[in-house]
Amino acid sequence: MAAPKSNLNDLMKSPEAAALLKNKEALARIMSSPDTKALMEMLNRQAGSGLKGAADAAMKGDTKALTGIVERLMQSKEGAEVVGRISGALPKK
Numbered sequence: 001m002a003a004p005k006s007n008l009n010d011l012m013k014s015p016e017a018a019a020l021l022k023n024k025e026a027l028a029r030i031m032s033s034p035d036t037k038a039l040m041e042m043l044n045r046q047a048g049s050g051l052k053g054a055a056d057a058a059m060k061g062d063t064k065a066l067t068g069i070v071e072r073l074m075q076s077k078e079g080a081e082v083v084g085r086i087s088g089a090l091p092k093k
Contacts, residue, residue: 016090019091020090020091023091026090026091029089030086030089030090033086033089035082035085035086035089036086038082039073039079039082039083039086042073042076042078042079042082043069043070043073046069046072046073047069050065050069051069053065054066054068054069
């Protein structure tokens with residue numbers, strides 16, 4: 001299965017992301033879901049201490065490292081399934 005391409009910059013500029021950030025209830029529900037917890041565990045296993053540095057860099061506009069971590073995770077069946085379930089749980093427009 002080919003990994004979907006990810007561009008975090010485009011994602012954060014999307015109307016869907018903006019709507020989710022404004023919907024505190026939906027955001028809290030997704031952030032506390034078992035799938036989100038599983039995703040964070042997978043990211044920590046894969047990237048270790050590099051995850052924090054990648055996230056810090058992404059917050060400053062350099063998404064390359066974080067995008068690479070997510071793309072590698074999406075190449076695994078388990079990672080792609082978890083991300084797919086989280087995506088499916090996002091509120092629709």
